[in-house]
Amino acid sequence: MTELLITRPEHDDTTHYLSNWSKEIIDIAENKNIKVFDINREKAIKKNVELRLNKMSCDLTFFNGHGDFNVIGGHNNEPLIIGGENEGLLKSKIVYAISCKSAKELGPKSVKAGAISYTGFDDDFIFVYEPEKISRPLNDNTAKLFLEPSQLFMKSLIKGNSVREGVDKTKKLLADNFLKALNDNDRDSAKYLWWDLKHFVSHGDVDAKLQ
Amino acid sequence: MSNLSEDIKELVIFRLESLHSNKKISIGSHGEFSKEELIEHVRKGDDIGKKIADIEMEFLRALKEGIVS
Numbered sequence: 001m002t003e004l005l006i007t008r009p010e011h012d013d014t015t016h017y018l019s020n021w022s023k024e025i026i027d028i029a030e031n032k033n034i035k036v037f038d039i040n041r042e043k044a045i046k047k048n049v050e051l052r053l054n055k056m057s058c059d060l061t062f063f064n065g066h067g068d069f070n071v072i073g074g075h076n077n078e079p080l081i082i083g084g085e086n087e088g089l090l091k092s093k094i095v096y097a098i099s100c101k102s103a104k105e106l107g108p109k110s111v112k113a114g115a116i117s118y119t120g121f122d123d124d125f126i127f128v129y130e131p132e133k134i135s136r137p138l139n140d141n142t143a144k145l146f147l148e149p150s151q152l153f154m155k156s157l158i159k160g161n162s163v164r165e166g167v168d169k170t171k172k173l174l175a176d177n178f179l180k181a182l183n184d185n186d187r188d189s190a191k192y193l194w195w196d197l198k199h200f201v202s203h204g205d206v207d208a209k210l211q
Numbered sequence: 212m213s214n215l216s217e218d219i220k221e222l223v224i225f226r227l228e229s230l231h232s233n234k235k236i237s238i239g240s241h242g243e244f245s246k247e248e249l250i251e252h253v254r255k256g257d258d259i260g261k262k263i264a265d266i267e268m269e270f271l272r273a274l275k276e277g278i279v280s
Contacts, residue, residue: 014237066240073240100239124239124262131235142234188230191270198269 002034002210005052006062009044009075017129018064018098020137021147025062025154032158034060044074049081053089059210060094062154067099070106083109090115094163094208098150100124107203117163117204119153125199126192145181145189146196149173157210164206171197215256215264223253223264238262 006026008019019040029036037052044065053061063080066073070083081087083106091114097103103120110118127146133139149170156166174197181190215223230236230246237243241259244252252260 013235013243014239017237068240077240121239124241126239126266127237128234129237130233132233187226188234191266192236194270194273195266 002032002059003037003056004029004034004060004062005037005049005056006039007044007049007064007072007074007080008038008040009065009073010041011076013129013131013134015065016134017127017137017140017143017147021143021151022062022064022154025151025158028155029158034158039074042075044080045078046074046080049074050086050089057092059092060157061090061096063095063097063099065099067097067102067106069101069104070109072097072099072102072106081106081110087115088113090118092116094157094210096120096153096157098125103201103203107201111204115204116208117202117206119163119167119200119202121196121199122201123195123199125150126195128189128192142189145177145193149177149196160209162207162209163202163204167200167202167206171200174200215253215261219264219268220253220256220260223260223267224250226267227253227263 008022009015010019026036026038039048063072066077071079072081074080087110090110094116095118097120100121101123104122107118127143129143130140152173153166153170156169174193178190178193181193227246227250232246235243235245249263253263
């Protein structure tokens with residue numbers, strides 16, 4: 001049975017938005033008979049993630065949270081995966097990390113340590129949102145311009161597409177939303193969509209797909 | 212990016228003024244910022260201010276090069 005590990009800390013506005021927008025991925029995966037291990041809120045700490053990655057044959061790992069060039073963060077930014085320390089836990093896995101900058105250094109290190117692929121952002125992932133929608137983040141149409149594309153990569157993989165196809169679809173939607181923002185004279189969203197588009201990258205076997 | 216010149220700061224702040232007051236920007240691990248907070252960071256020329264200037268200048272270069280019209 002295919003397995004998906006997902007981390008969803010929720011300790012600030014950014015992680016609250018990422019967590020809520022990624023809930024749909026859990027539903028889609030379960031409908032495809034994928035076993036989902038959802039490590040949410042204060043459970044998203046290193047000990048739990050290491051335990052689960054050591055136990056499972058997990059094919060797909062999806063990290064939401066803050067990060068840095070060499071780190072994926074969890075609850076209260078506790079480091080979950082650290083390059084040079086435990087990236088070997090990602091061996092034989094397709095990895096997607098909405099964890100800023102981590103695709104720059106941790107991505108290549110993870111692939112070197114045996115990860116099938118590592119997709120994410122090689123600089124900060126930036127999005128615009130409307131604070132008045134904080135209690136209903138899925139109704140935030142400004143954030144949607146950014147977060148819908150960021151979730152599309154996972155949807156594409158779950159549907160059986162390759163990493164490369166997922167990356168292409170994600171970049172296309174980011175580009176479409178960029179043009180939409182420009183046409184709507186929303187230059188603030190446009191410049192950050194342009195930034196995200198330029199920094200969305202993938203390392204490793206981009207022809208890989210879920211078995 | 213090296214230290215921000217006063218000209219760059221002025222340009223970036225001018226462009227940030229267009230951001231609606233009812234919106235905030237999430238900048239990865241740096242956190243979430245209102246328009247006023249972003250402008251303050253640019254004025255100070257700190258790491259966040261430099262990041263914002265970097266994004267702005269990259270976008271302006273793309274406009275100039277005709278990548279975006």
